[in-house]
Amino acid sequence: MDRKQRRALAGSVAEAQDGVISRAQLAELGISRHHVRREAERGAWRLHGRRTVAVHTGALSAPALRWRAVWEIGARIAAIDGVTALQHAGLLGFEDSAVHVSAVHNHNTEPVPGARVHKVIRRVGGEVLPAGLPRTRPEVAAVRAAHWAVSDRQAALVLLMVVQQRLTTPARLAGAQRAVRGRTRRAFIRAVVRDIAFGVQSLGELDFAEECRRRGLPEPTRQAVRQASGGRIYLDVAWEDHGLVVEIDGVHHRLGLNVTFDNLRQNDVTLDGERVLRIDVIGFRLESDRFMVQVARGLRCCSSATSAA
Numbered sequence: 056m057d058r059k060q061r062r063a064l065a066g067s068v069a070e071a072q073d074g075v076i077s078r079a080q081l082a083e084l085g086i087s088r089h090h091v092r093r094e095a096e097r098g099a100w101r102l103h104g105r106r107t108v109a110v111h112t113g114a115l116s117a118p119a120l121r122w123r124a125v126w127e128i129g130a131r132i133a134a135i136d137g138v139t140a141l142q143h144a145g146l147l148g149f150e151d152s153a154v155h156v157s158a159v160h161n162h163n164t165e166p167v168p169g170a171r172v173h174k175v176i177r178r179v180g181g182e183v184l185p186a187g188l189p190r191t192r193p194e195v196a197a198v199r200a201a202h203w204a205v206s207d208r209q210a211a212l213v214l215l216m217v218v219q220q221r222l223t224t225p226a227r228l229a230g231a232q233r234a235v236r237g238r239t240r241r242a243f244i245r246a247v248v249r250d251i252a253f254g255v256q257s258l259g260e261l262d263f264a265e266e267c268r269r270r271g272l273p274e275p276t277r278q279a280v281r282q283a284s285g286g287r288i289y290l291d292v293a294w295e296d297h298g299l300v301v302e303i304d305g306v307h308h309r310l311g312l313n314v315t316f317d318n319l320r321q322n323d324v325t326l327d328g329e330r331v332l333r334i335d336v337i338g339f340r341l342e343s344d345r346f347m348v349q350v351a352r353g354l355r356c357c358s359s360a361t362s363a364a
Contacts, residue, residue: 056085056086058094061086061090061094062094062099062110064084064086065081065084065086065100065108065110066110068080068084069109069110072118072119072122072188073115073116073118073119073122074109074110074111074113074115074116074119075103075107075108075109075110075115075119075122075123076107076108076110077106077107077108077122077126077130078091078105078106078107078108079106079126079130081108091108095108098112099112100112103115103123104123104126104127104167105127106126106127107122107123107126107127117142118143118188120154120169121135121139121143121154121188121190122188123167124154124156124167124169124170125156125188125189127165127167127170128156128158128164128165128167128170128172129158129162129164130189132158132159132162132164133156133157133158133164133172133189134156134157134158134182134183134189134190134191135154135155135156135188135189135190135191136155136156136157136173136190136191136195136196136199136200137155137157137173137196137199137200137203138151138155138196138200138213139151139153139154139155139156139190139196140155140190140191140193140196141193141196141197141200141213141217141222143188143190144190144193144196144222145220145222146216146217146220146222147220148216149212149213149216152169153169153170153171154167154169154170154171155170155171155173155200155203156170156171156172156173157172157173157174157175157191157199158172158173158174158175159174159175159177159178160174160175160176173199173203175199175236176236177236179195179231179234179235180234182195192223192231193217193222193223193227194217194223194224194227194228194230194231195231195234195235196217197213197214197217197222197223197228197231198214198228198231198232198235198237198244198248199235199237200213201213201214201237201240201244201247202235202237202238202239202240202244203239207240207243207340207341208341210240210243210244210247211243211247211337211340211341214228214244214247214248214251215247215251215337218251225251225252226252228248228251228252229248229249229251229252232244232245232248243340246340247337247340250305250336250337250340251305251337253305263275263277263292263301263303264277266343266347267347267350270347270351272347272350272351272354273294273296273297273354275292275293275294275301276292276293276294276295277291277292278290278291279292279293279295279300281323281324281327283320283323283324283327284323285319285320285323288320288323288324290302290324291303293329294354294357297353297354297357297358298328298329298330298357299329299330299332299350299353299354299357300324300329300330300331300332301331301332301333301334301350301353302317302321302331302332302333302334303333303334303335303336303339304317304333304334304335304336305335305336321333330353330356330357332349332350332353334346
């Protein structure tokens with residue numbers, strides 16, 4: 056095999072990997088370490104660690120850096136995971152420049168520039184996709200990203216975004232949450248995933264009425280019925296004597312035409328003289344005190360308006 060043939064053969068494999076190829080793959084093609092060194096010395100290829108070779112001399116792209124992280128840590132034990140796996144799957148709007156990699160805990164790993172290695176106790180069955188870049192399935196990656204997040208807010212955000220952007224389903228996310236063993240914020244993640252999967256039904260476990268009682272607020276009516284222009288509607292929480300309604304939005308409220316229907320329903324209630332406050336279930340996990348302060352203020356405002364009338 057001459058130089059031109061070697062370059063063409065290596066390039067054909069590297070093309071599917073954003074311009075990088077592992078030394079193991081090169082060996083399988085019959086390209087020796089001697090040949091690799093000569094190509095690097097000639098300035099055609101560039102070495103990026105002990106196991107990674109770029110068939111160009113430019114900067115590595117984000118996907119190429121992910122391939123490098125897996126090879127340098129160990130292709131048999133490593134997989135792109137967490138936020139990085141979600142970004143590779145198409146997640147938008149969540150910035151994290153580190154390459155997150157999971158590796159089985161009983162293997163030694165060496166530091167790789169730009170990579171963050173997370174040791175996991177065990178792999179979940181079938182969690183690594185069988186083709187392409189070794190990476191975990193979106194639902195597993197999302198749960199691990201939540202465990203590895205720097206705050207509860209970031210954890211809730213990534214769990215919510217992966218469903219909103221349809222990288223996985225609420226049911227699959229719930230299954231992954233039960234299977235993945237994380238070390239941090241277990242109860243919080245379990246609660247948020249339950250909120251995402253079951254919406255307002257899950258908030259019943261938080262017991263909105265109990266939150267009201269704890270703050271000395273009047274007991275509300277749940278699933279209050281109103282007759283509107285479009286027919287009968289059901290309101291999540293209402294204080295009929297005060298003219299205040301609280302709508303508790305699950306994840307499904309942001310999908311399809313649900314926002315339109317929610318707007319129409321809220322407009323009908325408002326035009327009939329009641330005030331409407333909205334609380335999303337994930338937001339309630341994170342900012343329950345602020346939301347309840349608003350509820351209390353709403354009750355006071357409505358009482359004042361009723362008295363003045």
